[in-house]
Amino acid sequence: MKRKITLKQIARELEVSISTVSKALKDSAEISEDTKQKIKAFAKLYHYRPNNLAISLKNRRTKNIGVIIPDIVHYFFTTVFRGIEHYSQEHGYNIIACVSDESLEKEIINMEMLANGSVDGFILALSAETQKKNEFDHLREILDQGIPLVLFDRVTDEIECDKVMINDQEAAFLGVKKFIDNGRKKIALITTEDYFSVSRDREAGYRQALLQFGLPLDEDLILKLPFMALDESAINMFFSTQEVDAVLCVNEIFAIHCMNLVQQKGIKVPEEISFIGFTDGILSKYANPGLTSIAQHGFRMGEIAAKMLIGKIEDDLGEEEEETYHTEIIRSNIIERGSTIN
């Protein structure tokens, strides 16, 4: 077990100074070809690699990005993560990944842990609890410290920073429009409780579409399910009492679950009831019938988030210009499958 070799050791072995070694390895013009060759050869032999920590300390830049997501098991977040990782990788940044588990406290702990020099910036989707409690002091604090932050998907208007998301309202609107175009009249919305920004926006799109196309708005056709635990009896109850011919769900799990329950009742999908879900994930693809889905293009979202963040990080090095924040809207589109009629 050989410890990693350092400049100092090389210097001692070769009987030169540390700075000579340092410069030689950077191929500085100050050093003679001779010594450069000698030093480089030696360094290569011993697999010299500069210590990242020391460099980070010196540069005050870690080349690490903190990514905090509510849950890594959800396909959408995973996909965004992939996008972030991909872009960052290519630009020499590593990802420190944390899971907030939908908890405000864990979100805070993770941020504080990383904010003390471990990362150059954050990419984050708000946890459920954070959105519910509307508490953003931890975000303000890191912003105050001059650490860049990019919010994606689950965002808030209360914080000024870069953001990436889809146009949830429009996406929901288009989903409902598709139902209407297919002649559906009794269109239900199955969503979470209100505190999610995305759910609010999607509900707004749903309402807007009904309004615009002259369909009556029946509040009983909106089912709000608890977010964490799937409530089967509520779903069964809903479909027993309400007469619906189309259902827009704010996520894939809700959609697949409802579709399964409805089919178990012997109702035909898509003939009797059509389904559209958000998040074009693996479940949508392999469902039976396939679930028509609103693709959120998570990978792109991740790439863009990373790009925005790295841009900010590297800009901060330059002149201290006025901070300006952007909100990128990713275009979403509908992936048609068997759960709706073409």
Added chain:
Amino acid sequence: MKRKITLKQIARELEVSISTVSKALKDSAEISEDTKQKIKAFAKLYHYRPNNLAISLKNRRTKNIGVIIPDIVHYFFTTVFRGIEHYSQEHGYNIIACVSDESLEKEIINMEMLANGSVDGFILALSAETQKKNEFDHLREILDQGIPLVLFDRVTDEIECDKVMINDQEAAFLGVKKFIDNGRKKIALITTEDYFSVSRDREAGYRQALLQFGLPLDEDLILKLPFMALDESAINMFFSTQEVDAVLCVNEIFAIHCMNLVQQKGIKVPEEISFIGFTDGILSKYANPGLTSIAQHGFRMGEIAAKMLIGKIEDDLGEEEEETYHTEIIRSNIIERGSTIN
């Protein structure tokens, strides 16, 4: 935008030395209550937090763990990741997450990137290419440098280090046994090409079960699919030419995909053909019918991997005892769903 405050600044403001501040903040007995109070109050006011980098540099410990997985979109890896994250979090370690994308080169790049001081140890599942090419020099190298490594799921005998996995052979054996107990006679195996350790073991279990229960071994009943791109025509061809009444698949995707294709042909599952898959993931749960699955308990696997690694890391601080490596076998079990008959 206020930069983070440092010991030095506190010392200057309070007109004491840096070490006094350092000690006071650690509540050292050397410092008088008075000055301690004063310094602590000041530090609190300015939200002093020690810089992680500096501490890491000093201690030669980062409290970071490098996790390299082939693909984060796969449910199993994600679940293991969750387990690692969970355990590490609780023990004060952060996760630097990298995706090798099934590529040896990316695996190497990622490891080298992190091995230079960014992490205290690695947890890794071998990429497809790494297994295919049987190249492990990069692993030997980091082991040589005294950096602990834990391999999970996709492991190799060629490297001596800690490992966590399930007993794939036994699990496959039990899957086939279940089919046989249900009276199935023509049991197929759908697997990947040979270079995956897990696939080899699962195939061994399959063969062992047939042998042991006196069923003929028909090589034509073993279908090897390319790993990356799903080959539908090969699957269709297989089910047209072979007469089977049960199928064991080495992963969830294969199983779901085959089940769908078979059902599209009008074949009834589980009446005519039963299915069992590996990886009890989200697809298995929401499939129609539900897919009977061999649970690999990824979360536990992750926790154990993290535990082993952190154990090694923190032991290394103690006496330089003989290195001893362990292989933990996680118990797997079958989750029964609609794709097999009870």
Added chain:
DNA sequence: TTGTATGCGTTATCAG
């Protein structure tokens, strides 16, 4: 009880 000096591994500045 407080402070000085040294080191963790680098890099940059400046002197020789």
Added chain:
DNA sequence: CTGATAACGCATACAA
């Protein structure tokens, strides 16, 4: 062309 020195932020052995 080469080397000494300081600095990044912190901790600690040793003086005072």
